[in-house]
Amino acid sequence: MAFGEIIAKYWELYNGGKVPTVGDRNALTFELAVTIRSICGYDLEQLMQVIPNYWAAPDGTCTQDDMDEYQKTIENALKEPRKGMPYRLKQVLQAxxxxxxxxxxxxxxxxxxxxxxxxxxxxxxxxxxxxxxxxxxxxxxxxxxxxxxxxxxxxxxxxxxxxxxxxxxxxxxxxxxxxxxxxxxxxxxxxxxxxxxxxxxxxxxxxxxxxPTGKQKKDPRxxxxxxxxxxxxxxxxxxxxxxxxxxxxxxxxxxxxxxxxxxxxxxxxxxxxxxxxxxxxxxxxxxxxxxxxxxxxxxxxxxxxxxxxxxxxxxxxxxxxxxxxxxxxxxxxxxxxxxxxxxxxxxxxxxxxxxxxxxxxxxxxxxxxxxxxxxxxxxxxxxxxxxxxxxxxxxxxxxxxxxxxxxxxxxxxxxxxxxxxxxxxxxxxxxxxxxxxxxxxxxxxxxxxxxxxxxxxxxxxxxxEVEIQRRSGPKNLLRLLPDEFTREQYMLMRQQQGRQGDGDSALRQWQTRGHLVYDEVSRRYCKTEQFKQKYANL
Incomplete structure (x- = not known):
């Protein structure tokens, strides 16, 4: 599902099909960024790639001041508290x-x-x-x-x-x-x-x-x-x-x-x-x-x-x-x-x-x-x-x-x-x-x-139904993650599973138990061979 389709459907549902213009682009772009940031890994660069610059002129040109305002709006959206997938995003994806x-x-x-x-x-x-x-x-x-x-x-x-x-x-x-x-x-x-x-x-x-009803000896129907x-x-x-x-x-x-x-x-x-x-x-x-x-x-x-x-x-x-x-x-x-x-x-x-x-x-x-x-x-x-x-x-x-x-x-x-x-x-x-x-x-x-x-x-x-089944019992969160994952991927998975908090203690426990190692170069967490062999058939 392309981001362009998601954004177009968002404006259709929540702005009468109209894109932001001068006068409302700050507020509307902020709301859009808050809505879709969870599926962009809470990453500023990716959000700026998928959210159009509504400050740009029709020919695509944009002054530095307008570009700074566009970026600042998305940065502010990223600072908002994270509360899982927003209701608006669920409605857009469902539509x-x-x-x-x-x-x-x-x-x-x-x-x-x-x-x-x-x-x-x-x-x-x-x-x-x-x-x-x-x-x-x-x-x-x-x-x-x-x-x-x-x-x-x-x-x-x-x-x-x-x-x-x-x-x-x-x-x-x-x-x-x-x-x-x-x-x-x-x-x-x-x-x-x-x-x-x-x-x-x-x-x-x-x-x-x-x-008739009440007749003592009725003829068979x-x-x-x-x-x-x-x-x-x-x-x-x-x-x-x-x-x-x-x-x-x-x-x-x-x-x-x-x-x-x-x-x-x-x-x-x-x-x-x-x-x-x-x-x-x-x-x-x-x-x-x-x-x-x-x-x-x-x-x-x-x-x-x-x-x-x-x-x-x-x-x-x-x-x-x-x-x-x-x-x-x-x-x-x-x-x-x-x-x-x-x-x-x-x-x-x-x-x-x-x-x-x-x-x-x-x-x-x-x-x-x-x-x-x-x-x-x-x-x-x-x-x-x-x-x-x-x-x-x-x-x-x-x-x-x-x-x-x-x-x-x-x-x-x-x-x-x-x-x-x-x-x-x-x-x-x-x-x-x-x-x-x-x-x-x-x-x-x-x-x-x-x-x-x-x-x-x-x-x-x-x-x-899927949400009920997914939340009906405890899940091994680490098994749901890929063999190598970033902190952003980890946080996104926690939110999808309805987990609260920053999850730092869980990461430390997995490393202490030998389930994970942290690669300083790639800045990724990697599952150990010991963990993969233990849970391969489960």
């Missing part, structure tokens, strides 16, 4: 890491990775009726509904863990930007399930009418009732009944679509954000869910949770709703999409195409193939691609020094691979370059959206 994570996804700070020009035929069909700026959101949002048509189907990932077609899509965008553009394609995808649900709803209503599409206002009993019914009638998925993510709280009686987070984590892994009750009138049953959903919200609401779930695996299990329109795009009316019988007829063969699939399905090309993406993500996380990117990339890879497997089935068990390119883009797009909306918070929480 730069978040930016790096976003760049690692192939986009910019204002634009996501561009969609492939050539799309798989199914995705091309489902996105053909929306303007170009809605296509990425629609291309992501259709998968929960498509996945609801797979039943009794499993896919084996490269690590030999079997997954089902679980997709939980969160569409984030500002108010009135057009998040409703995803609804029509989803309606057409779900039409056959909606028609299948309707007679089952009627049969369930008839059974309830004939067996028909075992073949299965209702997949859920409204967003349920009790625990209804939600659990739907889970069990779906499992007992072909291991099917239940599906929910809500206009606002807050409505997901109503899928159970608990009406809580924490319960939604728990359901998301269970659903992604198809963990057992349900309830066991003793009463004869109570719903009792446990089955794997197969639940796909679409939810929309605004950026502030997304951060608020998932605030406690950014670092517990919940956000990582979501497939996040967004709609971003530039100010110039607002002049273009969002005219959508026509959804009609022709559209439904073109969609039907893909739906039929999904409905007909069964058993364990494998695709060597998809497996190889997911392995390649895994390696690329690992290298990108190291290159951009983003721990949040690394953490989020694991499940983003799984989600994009599942999309590839679904498209593989929907296209008649055929794999081609359009599917491969779409899978790769989808993974990067999902990551970009997560880093944009949740990256800052996740980077901060992951860094705090």
């Amino acid at each position: 730069l890491k978040s930016q790096a994570g976003i760049k690692a996804c192939g986009g910019t700070m204002t634009a996501p990775p561009p969609m492939p020009k050539k799309l798989p035929p199914l995705i091309k069909l489902l996105t053909k009726n929306v303007p170009w700026y809605y296509k990425p959101a629609v291309a992501s949002a259709v998968f929960p509904a498509l996945g609801a048509h797979l039943h009794g189907v499993k896919f084996r990932y490269w690590d030999n863990v079997e997954h089902e077609a679980t997709f939980m899509n969160l569409l984030v965008g500002r108010q009135s930007i057009g998040k409703g553009s995803i609804k029509k394609p989803i309606d057409y995808i779900m039409e056959d399930i909606r028609q299948r649900d309707q007679p089952n709803r009627e049969r369930e209503a008839e059974w309830k009418r004939k067996n 028909p075992a073949d009732i299965c209702i997949q599409m859920l409204i967003d206002n349920l009790t625990d009993a209804v939600f659990n009944q739907r889970i069990v019914d779906a499992h007992n009638n072909g291991q099917r998925y239940i599906f929910t679509i809500v206009d606002e993510v807050e409505a997901l709280k109503k899928v159970t009686s608990k009406n809580s954000v924490d319960e939604v987070g728990l359901l998301i984590r269970k659903a992604f892994d198809n963990s057992l869910a349900g309830q066991e009750r003793v009463g004869a009138d109570s719903v009792s049953g446990i089955a794997p949770l197969r639940w796909n959903f679409n939810a929309s919200t605004t950026p502030p609401n997304a951060r608020k709703f998932f605030y406690k779930m950014v670092n517990d695996g919940t956000v990582g299990r979501l497939d996040v999409a967004t709609i971003i329109r530039n100010d110039d795009d607002d002049d273009e009316p969002p005219i959508q195409g026509i959804y009609d019988e022709q559209f439904a007829a073109e969609l039907k063969p893909y739906i039929d193939r999904l409905e007909a699939a069964n058993g364990l399905i494998e695709c060597p090309q998809a497996k190889k691609l997911s392995l390649d993406i895994r390696i690329e993500n690992k290298e990108a996380a190291k290159l951009f020094e983003s721990e949040a990117y690394r953490v989020l990339s694991y499940r983003a890879n799984v989600i994009s691979w599942l999309k590839g497997m679904l498209l593989y089935v929907a296209h008649g068990y055929r794999w081609d370059k359009t599917i491969a390119d779409f899978v790769r883009w989808s993974e990067q797009y999902n990551l970009w959206c997560k880093m944009l909306y949740f990256g800052d918070q996740l980077e901060k929480e992951l860094r705090e």
Whole structure:
């Protein structure tokens, strides 16, 4: 991370993006020097190399008086008491890491990775009726509904863990930007399930009418009732009944679509954000869910949770709703999409195409193939691609020094691979370059959206975890230092480890015990061979 980037980000965060000028350069340069001196080894020469001379003229010339004032300002900053890494520096580094994570996804700070020009035929069909700026959101949002048509189907990932077609899509965008553009394609995808649900709803209503609460001898509830599409206002009993019914009638998925993510709280009686987070984590892994009750009138049953959903919200609401779930695996299990329109795009009316019988007829063969699939399905090309993406993500996380990117990339890879497997089935068990390119883009797009909306918070929480672990027990400070180190390096390491005082007594003890020798020529402390051999394998 270059010092130029650090200083530019510092001025962006703490001076509105403006550099110091006559009238404020003394105070601002002093504050900057105090902020970054710890990563410059508290060295005057290095600070003067990295902090621009704001006294210099545009052509680079500077009078001796101005140069003396510039140097004196930095010297004064070095005289301030040392208190470890300043809060401002932590904020700057965190912001730069978040930016790096976003760049690692192939986009910019204002634009996501561009969609492939050539799309798989199914995705091309489902996105053909929306303007170009809605296509990425629609291309992501259709998968929960498509996945609801797979039943009794499993896919084996490269690590030999079997997954089902679980997709939980969160569409984030500002108010009135057009998040409703995803609804029509989803309606057409779900039409056959909606028609299948309707007679089952009627049969369930008839059974309830004939067996009211309090009836002594009730007729058994028909075992073949299965209702997949859920409204967003349920009790625990209804939600659990739907889970069990779906499992007992072909291991099917239940599906929910809500206009606002807050409505997901109503899928159970608990009406809580924490319960939604728990359901998301269970659903992604198809963990057992349900309830066991003793009463004869109570719903009792446990089955794997197969639940796909679409939810929309605004950026502030997304951060608020998932605030406690950014670092517990919940956000990582979501497939996040967004709609971003530039100010110039607002002049273009969002005219959508026509959804009609022709559209439904073109969609039907893909739906039929999904409905007909069964058993364990494998695709060597998809497996190889997911392995390649895994390696690329690992290298990108190291290159951009983003721990949040690394953490989020694991499940983003799984989600994009599942999309590839679904498209593989929907296209008649055929794999081609359009599917491969779409899978790769989808993974990067999902990551970009997560880093944009949740990256800052996740980077901060992951860094705090490291701090807690680092300070949770005693550390051998000498082992953390290089074989040869200066006093400045030693003091910096002490501060990073939260040690107080000047540390002179520790240096003397290490020398007395034969762990260290001091080289008068290089002015460096050197670890002895005896110390290195003793701690080599620890």
